[in-house]
Amino acid sequence: MNLISGISHITFIVEDLEKATTFFQEIFRAKEVYYSGEKKFSISREKFFLINDFWIAVMEGKLIEK
Numbered sequence: 802m803n804l805i806s807g808i809s810h811i812t813f814i815v816e817d818l819e820k821a822t823t824f825f826q827e828i829f830r831a832k833e834v835y836y837s838g839e840k841k842f843s844i845s846r847e848k849f850f851l852i853n854d855f856w857i858a859v860m861e862g863k864l865i866e867k
Contacts, residue, residue, distance in 0.1 A: 810849075810856035818846055818861040825850050831857060 815821040825831040831850035839846065847860040 808855075810858050812858040812860055814860050814862050814864055816861070816863060818848060818859065821859045822848060825852070825857060825859065 813821065822833065826833070829850075829852045831852045833848055834851055835847075835849040837843075837847045843860060845860055845862045847858060850857045850859065
């Protein structure tokens with residue numbers, strides 16, 4: 802029995818969504834598959850990418866420091 806059978810996706814929190822888009826597309830040849838635009842279904846603007854068959858979520862914002 803396997804405890805973990807896979808990973809759904811990884812979410813990156815970034816300060817600049819456009820710079821992150823350029824990074825993932827140029828470095829990893831990521832394909833953009835979703836962009837929320839100004840609609841916020843989560844807490845901020847976000848994009849989803851596919852790198853091969855792996856999902857990457859990129860969300861604009863700042864982490865809260867403790």
